[in-house]
Amino acid sequence: MRSFIFQYITMKGKRLTREFFNRPTLKIARELLGKFLIRKIRRKIITAMITETEAYCGSNDLASHASRGRTPRTEVMFGPPGYAYVYLVYGMYHCLNVVAEKENYPAAVLIRGVIIVQNLKCKIQNPNPKFKNLQLLTPYHKLFTNLNGPGKLCRYFQIDRRLNKEDLIISKNLWLEDRGVKVKPNHIRSSSRIGVDYAGPYKNKPWRFFLDI
DNA sequence: GATAAGATCATCT
DNA sequence: GATGATCTTATCA
Numbered sequence: 001m002r003s004f005i006f007q008y009i010t011m012k013g014k015r016l017t018r019e020f021f022n023r024p025t026l027k028i029a030r031e032l033l034g035k036f037l038i039r040k041i042r043r044k045i046i047t048a049m050i051t052e053t054e055a056y057c058g059s060n061d062l063a064s065h066a067s068r069g070r071t072p073r074t075e076v077m078f079g080p081p082g083y084a085y086v087y088l089v090y091g092m093y094h095c096l097n098v099v100a101e102k103e104n105y106p107a108a109v110l111i112r113g114v115i116i117v118q119n120l121k122c123k124i125q126n127p128n129p130k131f132k133n134l135q136l137l138t139p140y141h142k143l144f145t146n147l148n149g150p151g152k153l154c155r156y157f158q159i160d161r162r163l164n165k166e167d168l169i170i171s172k173n174l175w176l177e178d179r180g181v182k183v184k185p186n187h188i189r190s191s192s193r194i195g196v197d198y199a200g201p202y203k204n205k206p207w208r209f210f211l212d213i
Numbered sequence: 214g215a216t217a218a219g220a221t222c223a224t225c226t
Numbered sequence: 227g228a229t230g231a232t233c234t235t236a237t238c239a
Contacts, residue, residue, distance in 0.1 A: 087223080
């Protein structure tokens with residue numbers, strides 16, 4: 001068991017730039033761990049630290065929607081980096097991706113899990129290492145809520161296709177920030193991606209990354 | 214603990 | 227007409 005988190009979050013985050021996303025997708029997927037996803041819905045702000053991602057890399061990646069070529073749905077993946085790719089899966093859940101790499105190279109990082117951190121004045125820590133999954137239900141755990149799974153995440157963040165093609169570099173509704181959390185390499189785990197058994201030689205690529213907390 | 218089935222629809226063939 | 231970058235609930239063992 002690791003004790004990942006005992007770290008201060010800076011109050012004022014630095015927004016991630018276009019350049020951040022104009023880099024190799026696997027690198028971005030790793031580095032998004034510990035970064036913050038922020039959603040503004042009218043006056044309400046939801047702040048969360050990213051704990052799980054998946055990389056979808058280029059036209060050759062048979063797990064990626066872009067492997068079937070350019071379609072109205074996947075078009076945004078072929079565009080410039082830093083935009084949101086939001087789509088509906090299984091008829092009932094939305095998934096949030098951030099477009100990566102240079103224009104005309106279709107790639108994206110799927111945001112799969114976060115920890116909600118509403119009160120940014122606190123320091124975050126793993127309140128009870130016995131709960132690997134941080135299912136935080138007791139008052140002691142009030143400050144943290146683990147949100148695992150891209151579908152649940154989007155439901156909580158009220159993200160649907162209206163946010164497809166949103167420019168996350170300048171958007172006032174949804175964006176990403178660096179708040180100074182330093183993630184050590186030995187806190188990052190990887191595995192094959194979820195739900196892509198059909199992807200042939202790509203189904204076992206270790207392109208899912210998550211924080212071991 | 215593991216596995217199976219059902220919900221439900223945009224997208225692509 | 228078939229298929230999922232999912233999640234929840236039910237039914238086993």
